[in-house]
Amino acid sequence: MLRHRYCSRLLIASIIGRLSLGMVPVALILAAQAEGHSLASASLLAALYGIAPALGLPLLGRLADLRGLLLPCYLGAALVAVALGTLAVAGTAHLPLAALCVALAGAGCPPLEGGLRSLWHAVLPDDAHVRTAYTLDSSTxxxxxxxxPALAIAMATxxxxxxxxxxxxxxxxAGSLAFATAPPARAWRAAP
Incomplete structure (x- = not known):
């Protein structure tokens, strides 16, 4: 399956682009505790980051249905970069600002997983390959x-x-750009 054109690129880019979903909650807890916040406050920030994609991803998914994958991937990546960049510079000392940045970063998660699943039919020759792709994707x-989390802990340490x-x-x-610039992602349009 991975020998088919663009399959490896799409899968690897999607994984890289979604690594922050595992990194950010741990980094938030470490950042908040380093700035003197309680574990409860730090955990609330991490939980907010975990809940926010449930609000943002449906909106970005709808945008993908209307305009293709390029715009929501770029828009989401930009929102995540600005929000996490602000948080990295400003820190978590001012909890309302930190919570706003965390919510925006979570809500801005690009729709890489849904986009990848919608692209398998476009890049693979038959249903057997698509089923294998879904299995591999779920495993990865x-x-x-x-x-x-291991990357977050290593970088924080x-x-x-x-x-x-x-x-x-x-x-x-990086992952969103590599994913969204792949020709199948650029060409994809939602079925009516």
Whole structure:
């Protein structure tokens, strides 16, 4: 399946772009605790980040249905980069600002998973390959939730929790750009 044109690129870009989903909650807890907040406050920020995609992804998905994948991937990546970048610079000392940045970063998560699933039929020759792709995609999702926290902890330990947040923004932008610029993603349009 991965030998078919664009399949590897789309899958790897999607995983990289979604790494922040595993990184940011851990980085938020480390950043908030480093700035003297309680574990409860830090956990609330992480929980807000976990809930926010439930609000943002349906809107970005609807935008993808109307305009294709390019715009929501770029828009989401830009929102995540600005929100996490602001958080990395400003820190979590001012909790209302931190909560706003966290909510925007979560809500801005680009629709990479849904986009990838909609592209399998366009890049693979038959239903058997598509079923294999869904299985592989589901399995590789675990990379996000195993590697992401490990990356956040390593970056926070090596440099700082702010650097872990900045890395979360960077992987979202890099993965989203690599995904959205692939020819199948640029050409994709929702079925009427």
């Amino acid at each position: 999702q675990e990379i996000v939730y195993v590697t992401g 090596w440099l700082s929790p702010a650097a872990a947040l900045a890395l979360g923004a960077a992987v979202t932008v």
